[in-house]
Amino acid sequence: GAGVSQSPRYKVAKRGQDVALRCDPISGHVSLFWYQQALGQGPEFLTYFQNEAQLDKSGLPSDRFFAERPEGSVSTLKIQRTQQEDSAVYLCASSLAQGEAFFGQGTRLTVV
Amino acid sequence: DAKTTQPPSMDCAEGRAANLPCNHSTISGNEYVYWYRQIHSQGPQYIIHGLKNNETNEMASLIITEDRKSSTLILPHATLRDTAVYYCIVRVGPGRRGGSNYKLTFGKGTLLTVNP
Numbered sequence: 018g019a020g021v022s023q024s025p026r027y028k029v030a031k032r033g034q035d036v037a038l039r040c041d042p043i044s045g046h047v048s049l050f051w052y053q054q055a056l057g058q059g060p061e062f063l064t065y066f067q068n069e070a071q072l073d074k075s076g077l078p079s080d081r082f083f084a085e086r087p088e089g090s091v092s093t094l095k096i097q098r099t100q101q102e103d104s105a106v107y108l109c110a111s112s113l114a115q116g117e118a119f120f121g122q123g124t125r126l127t128v129v
Numbered sequence: 130d131a132k133t134t135q136p137p138s139m140d141c142a143e144g145r146a147a148n149l150p151c152n153h154s155t156i157s158g159n160e161y162v163y164w165y166r167q168i169h170s171q172g173p174q175y176i177i178h179g180l181k182n183n184e185t186n187e188m189a190s191l192i193i194t195e196d197r198k199s200s201t202l203i204l205p206h207a208t209l210r211d212t213a214v215y216y217c218i219v220r221v222g223p224g225r226r227g228g229s230n231y232k233l234t235f236g237k238g239t240l241l242t243v244n245p
Contacts, residue, residue: 021172048231050231050232050233052233052235057237058237059214059216059235059236059237059238060173060233060235061235062232062233062234065231065232073232108172108173110172110173112231115231117175117178118173118175118231118233119175120172120173120174121172122170122171122172123171123172
């Protein structure tokens with residue numbers, strides 16, 4: 018596709034359940050970012066990949082959050098043992114090495 | 130990255146110019162001013178960026194003061210579809226290597242409501 022694709026668009030998880038969120042970046046984009054957006058707030062940085070290398074994970078809120086991009090293309094954000102405070106929209110963005118970031122529509126996670 | 134200050138909300142009449150201000154008094158010499166917007170239920174969308182000169186593209190114009198401590202995003206003829214949260218962000222620009230330097234630090238932005 019022409020843009021960044023994220024799936025699923027909506028996810029409801031029971032507290033304690035593990036979830037996996039997928040991001041398909043724009044073809045050829047070496048940089049990939051994950052952001053978390055709580056209701057009424059701006060997006061907050063979680064982690065950054067350059068190709069398959071995770072160069073910055075300083076924004077991950079706890080060790081329950083894990084991200085990977087094994088082949089330098091598709092990325093997965095995994096949250097283990099979800100908690101209510103994990104409820105948010107998770108946004109993925111990709112860019113060329115020095116270009117502008119293009120965002121997906123996000124995955125809205127609701128933990129009940 | 131330098132912090133920015135934006136009004137929480139603004140209103141604009143359809144067809145009129147929308148002028149969105151941003152203060153960034155602690156901006157560094159190598160930092161650019163970027164603007165993104167986020168329409169409801171969508172991801173942020175890049176609008177424009179600049180260093181010190183005024184910039185214009187098909188979406189908007191960016192006016193940066195001479196001391197670079199503030200800027201204004203101008204939507205010349207606002208439409209209902211321009212209703213969104215507008216984020217002003219300062220960060221290192223496209224000429225600087227360093228991977229995660231490209232991460233964006235969003236504030237709460239300005240909710241622009243364009244009224245018919």
